Amino acid sequence: MEHQLGLPVLYTFRRCPYAMRARLAIVAAGLKVEVRELVLRAKPAHMLEISPKGTVPVLWLTDGTVIDESLDVMRWAVRQNFPADWLALNSEQQQQCDEWIALLDGEFKRNLDRYKYPHRYHVKTDTENYTCDPLVHRDACEKILVNWNAVLEKQGPYLFGGQPSFADYAILPFVRQFRIADEAWFDAAPGYSALKQWLAAFLESPLLEQAMVKYNPWQPGDTPLTFPG
Ligand SMILES: N[C@@H](CCC(=O)N[C@@H](CS)C(=O)NCC(=O)O)C(=O)O
Known part of the structure; x- marks a missing residue:
């Protein structure tokens, strides 16, 4: 399995509030990822291989690092590029x-x-x-x-x-x-x-609207899609 677009890969489930918070931070930070939407009852084998606990979101960075806690994905996103309109907390x-x-x-x-x-x-x-x-x-x-x-x-x-x-x-x-x-x-x-x-x-x-754009469930071999699109 590769990073075909040279972007981090995000395994996500649209309605999951944990995945939602990760996507919100990614959009707010102006980042792009390759998106792999899934259904919870049929998790992709590759996701389970890199994160056996089997929860979304999972972010797979291009250097192979796996971030599989939603708050850590948010932290990663804001570290890459702190969102212009967000307050930096003391x-x-x-x-x-x-x-x-x-x-x-x-x-x-x-x-x-x-x-x-x-x-x-x-x-x-x-x-x-x-x-x-x-x-x-x-x-x-x-x-x-x-x-x-x-x-x-x-x-x-x-x-x-x-x-x-x-x-x-x-x-x-x-x-x-x-x-x-x-x-x-x-x-x-x-x-x-x-x-x-x-x-x-x-x-x-508009931030939520962008974070909630619909994707069909991903399957190996599909043309890679970016998020936000
Ligand atoms: N602590 C995790 C929790 C993530 C979580 O529980 N996600 C749910 C979906 S909302 C999930 O993937 N559950 C696995 C399942 O239902 O099979 C995080 O913050 O990322």
């Missing part, structure tokens, strides 16, 4: 950013999965009978969102003020997913209007 902001992302990737994601797919978490054995209630988990996510809303209300429109940053784009794909789980409920829910505006601006942004 050390205090960086610490806050890391804390928020840990909360998001941990507690928020854990509750989001249970809100979206409660049936996956029911347990029925001889000794246990647990029914996962999606609304309990929606509430838990909401509590976290209310905190970000307070931050945005105080110093928005972005998490660190007037300019977007790494934190916004690492977090927003997951807030988008939270809304998608029940759009009518989210849009009608009272409160957290600063957060809703933050999300709405993201949903309408």
Whole structure:
């Protein structure tokens, strides 16, 4: 397997919020990669060869380095070319950013999965009978969102003020997913209007549009395609 275009290769899945944050950073940094869209139930053998844990995104650099954590792909992208309109975080902001992302990737994601797919978490054995209630988990996510809303209300429109940053784009794909789980409920829910505006601006942004362009699933032998196209 080669880098036919002389570009890093990105294995990605359009709807995955982790892959989305990687693509957002790649677009924002003005970089180009060779894109290989996949379906999760049929991961390409080459991807599994270079990253056996089998999650997307996976970035395969031209020197053979493999980056298979979404935040590391974001870090790689901004190191190549820091996006012109992003805020460079000072050390205090960086610490806050890391804390928020840990909360998001941990507690928020854990509750989001249970809100979206409660049936996956029911347990029925001889000794246990647990029914996962999606609304309990929606509430838990909401509590976290209310905190970000307070931050945005105080110093928005972005998490660190007037300019977007790494934190916004690492977090927003997951807030988008939270809304998608029940759009009518989210849009009608009272409160957290600063957060809703933050999300709405993201949903309408050319950056997201570019990051969400559709590609057919890749197969070995296909003509290589670039992202952004
Ligand atoms: N910690 C990883 C998580 C990535 C992840 O879990 N991606 C999901 C898709 S959203 C995945 O590839 N899951 C494998 C599967 O469902 O087979 C990262 O940040 O890149």
